Amino acid sequence: MGLTVAVAGLNFGELWVPLYQLHPDVDRVVLCDASVETLERVGASTGIADRAQSLDDVLADPRIDAVHLLTPLQLHAEQTLAALHAGKHCAVAVTPALELDQLHQIVKAQQDTGLNYMMMETGAYSDPVVHLRAEIDSGAFGNVTFGRGEHHQDMEGWPGYWVGLPPMWYSIHALAPLLAILGARPATVRALGSGRLPSDREAKWGNPYPLETALYELEDNPVTLEVTRSMFQTTRSPIESFSVWGDRHGFDSGRTNDETAxxxxxxxxGPGGRGRTVIAEPYSPPELSWTVPEELRPTLALPQNYNGASPRLVHEFVRSIVESRRPALDAVVAAQWTAAGFAAHESALQGGAVVEVPSFT
Ligand SMILES: NC(=O)c1ccc[n+]([C@@H]2O[C@H](COP(=O)([O-])OP(=O)(O)OC[C@H]3O[C@@H](n4cnc5c(N)ncnc54)[C@H](O)[C@@H]3O)[C@@H](O)[C@H]2O)c1
Structure with missing residues (x-):
């Protein structure tokens, strides 16, 4: 008997519904959105008749095994706790929480209930991340010397909850590829804010900065990570990018969407034995279709699926439930990576002081 999964929040969530429909371990998908028009639109495009306008109804339905939350980010923590306490496995779009205490509550709720919780972070499961992690683990890439991640996206005109949000609270797309590749925990951070938001925007979240930039030290790993995130007042192409440099190879995903990895x-x-010439080849990932079941393979290359990340995340969440094991991006990982962003913003507010990233177990 396969799983029944509810997908809640059907703007970004609309893109995930077909992935659950295709997964061989999922029998039934239920749609949930507060907007009737959205429910009708997505219901019509996916052919799904099971629809709920309220998450409470989903959580009260004993036939539903798991919920994937893609609602506005300020609702995630409360809805996650409600889902776990209602006996549902829970996947959540980033960012999982906006306060440190919420992260502790989520870790505790996951441990108390024994249910599966997974952060659906697309940056941790893209083709180059899956590939480079294997290359680093095997030693083929060499020892890593440095990593850099950037996420720039202009949030003008987006829903109001984004306005003035501390950039590092949503830095996970810049940080996650590096942490996933290195398999490391961020230990300390020193960060600076850059630029100044207008005072009305600053008042919203108590954040003065349109851009923040941070340096992370890692636990038991000598690599430093440099992470930059902007949301406003930064005129440039939007990008989620990362680079990782080792003593044998280097990788650069490109710093604009027009650049080739x-x-x-x-x-x-080099001449006289000084330095070495560098061979820069356009990057293309190896064959990675084995990472998902056959039914999901055609979706790996679809442009909306973040270089294969979304189908891989769905597969990992579903299989972790079927196999009764912790998913790769479980509550502890979600808390550590998210708290790394909170610590960076705190450091920026303190003018670059060293701030420890809380540890979770
Ligand atoms: N690459 C990524 O990982 C990535 C990309 C885009 C968005 N996201 C995340 O996905 C989430 C959703 O983003 P979005 O841009 O679609 O947000 P949005 O605000 O545009 O849409 C949210 C949807 O949730 C519905 N909704 C609101 N409250 C609800 C409730 N209580 N119960 C059920 N439905 C409710 C709304 O009607 C709407 O359809 C955000 O947390 C965002 O950060 C992640």
């Missing part, structure tokens, strides 16, 4: 290797010694 490059994979670097050493060439011949």
């Amino acid at each position: 490059l994979f670097y290797s050493w060439g011949a010694p």
Whole structure:
């Protein structure tokens, strides 16, 4: 008997519904959105008749095994706790919470209930991240020296809850690829804010900055990570990008959407033996269709699926439930990565002081 999964919040969530419909371990998908028009639109496009306008109705339905929350981010923590306490496995779009205490509550609720919780962070499961993690683990990439992540996106005109949000509270798309590749926990951070929001925007979340930039030290790992996030007043192409540099190879995903990702290797010694030439090849990931079941393979390359990340995340969440095991991006990982952003914003407010990233177990 396969799972019944409810997808709640059907703007971004609309893109995830077909992935659950295709998954061989999912029998039934239920749609949930507060807006009747959205429910009708997505119901018509997916052919799904099971619809709920209220998350409470979903949580009260004993036939539903799991909920994937893609509602506005300020609702995530409360809805996650409600879902777990109602006996539902819970997946959540980033960011999972906006306060440190909520992260502790989520970790505790997951542990108390024994249910599965997974953060559906697309940056941790893209083709290059899956590939480079394997290359680093096998030693083929060499020892990593440095990693840099950036996420720039202009949030003018987006729903009001984004206005003035501390950039580092939603820095996970810049940080996650690096942490996933290195398998590391962020330990300390020093960060600075840059620019100044108008005072009415600053008042909303008590954040003065349109952009924040941070340096992370890692636990038991000598690599430093540099992470930059902007949401307002930064005229440039939107991008989620990362680079990782090692002693044998380097990778750069490109710093605008028009740039090609490059994979670097050493060439011949330079003139007089000074330095080495560098071979920069356009990067293309290896064959990764084995990462998802056959039914999901055609979706890996679809542009809305974040370089294969969304189908892989759905597969990991569903299989972790079927196999009664913790998912890869469980409550502890979600808390550590999210708290890393909170710590960076705190550091920026303190003018760059070293702030410890809380640890969760
Ligand atoms: N790459 C990524 O991981 C990625 C990309 C885009 C968005 N997101 C995240 O996905 C989430 C949703 O983003 P969005 O842009 O679609 O947000 P949105 O505000 O545009 O849409 C949210 C949807 O949820 C519905 N909704 C609101 N309250 C609800 C409730 N209480 N119960 C049920 N439905 C409710 C709304 O009607 C709407 O359809 C956000 O947390 C965002 O951060 C992540």
